[in-house]
Amino acid sequence: xxxxxxxxxxxxxxxxxxxxxxxxxxxxxxxxxxxxxxxxxxxxxxxxxxxxxxxxxxxxxxxxxxxxxxxxxxxxxxxxxxxxxxxxxxxxxxxxxxxxxxxxxxxxxxxxxxxxxxxxxxxxxxxxxxxxxxxxxxxxxxxxxxxxxxxxxxxxxxxxxxxxxxxxxxxxx
Numbered sequence: 001x002x003x004x005x006x007x008x009x010x011x012x013x014x015x016x017x018x019x020x021x022x023x024x025x026x027x028x029x030x031x032x033x034x035x036x037x038x039x040x041x042x043x044x045x046x047x048x049x050x051x052x053x054x055x056x057x058x059x060x061x062x063x064x065x066x067x068x069x070x071x072x073x074x075x076x077x078x079x080x081x082x083x084x085x086x087x088x089x090x091x092x093x094x095x096x097x098x099x100x101x102x103x104x105x106x107x108x109x110x111x112x113x114x115x116x117x118x119x120x121x122x123x124x125x126x127x128x129x130x131x132x133x134x135x136x137x138x139x140x141x142x143x144x145x146x147x148x149x150x151x152x153x154x155x156x157x158x159x160x161x162x163x164x165x166x167x168x169x170x171x172x173x
Contacts, residue, residue, distance in 0.1 A: 051075075087113070091120055105151070115140050122148065 046055045053071055060068035072078050079089065090106050094117075097104030106117045119142060125131040135145025144150050 087117065091117060094121070095124070111140070115142065118142060 046058065049055045049058060053075060054077075057068045057071040060071075069078070079086065081089070090108070094104045094106045106114075106121070108114045108117060118140075122131060122142065125147065126133045131147035132145035133143075135143045135148065138144045138150070
C-alpha cells in the first residue's frame with residue numbers, strides 16, 4: 001500500500017469475505033482478508049444490485065437473518081420444483097441468453113450437476129454445428145473441442161499435458 005500511496009494512487013479492495021466463492025473467478029478478496037490479521041476489511045457499499053430491497057435483503061441474508069428469504073420470495077426470486085424441472089429452467093435460461101448473444105453462466109451447487117449441465121450444453125452445441133464433436137479430454141472426463149468455451153475454476157500455470165502426444169487438457173469447466 002505504501003508504494004501505491006507514494007505514486008499518488010489508491011488500492012480499492014472489492015468483495016465480501018463472507019460471500020460464497022465465485023464459480024468463474026474470485027477467491028482473491030478472501031485471501032487478502034485472511035492475511036490482514038486484525039485489520040478486517042468490511043464491505044460498506046453494495047453496487048451489485050439495482051433494487052434497494054435486494055441490497056437490504058442481501059445484507060440481512062449475509063448476517064444470517066432467515067427472514068430475508070421472505071423478501072426474495074415476495075419479489076418472485078425463489079423458484080421451486082423437482083431437480084429435473086429446475087435444471088431444465090437453468091438450461092433454458094442459459095440457452096436463451098446465449099442465443100441472444102449474451103454472456104451467461106449456469107451455476108450449480110456440486111460438480112456432478114455442473115458436469116451434467118455442461119454435457120447437455122455441449123451436446124446441443126455439437127448438434128447445432130457451433131462446436132466440433134472431436135477435441136481433447138478435460139479434467140472432468142468431458143471433451144472440449146473447437147468452439148467450446150472453457151471457464152476454469154483453478155489456474156495452474158505449471159500444469160502440463162501428461163506426455164508426448166498426450167491429448168489431455170489440464171483445464172476444467
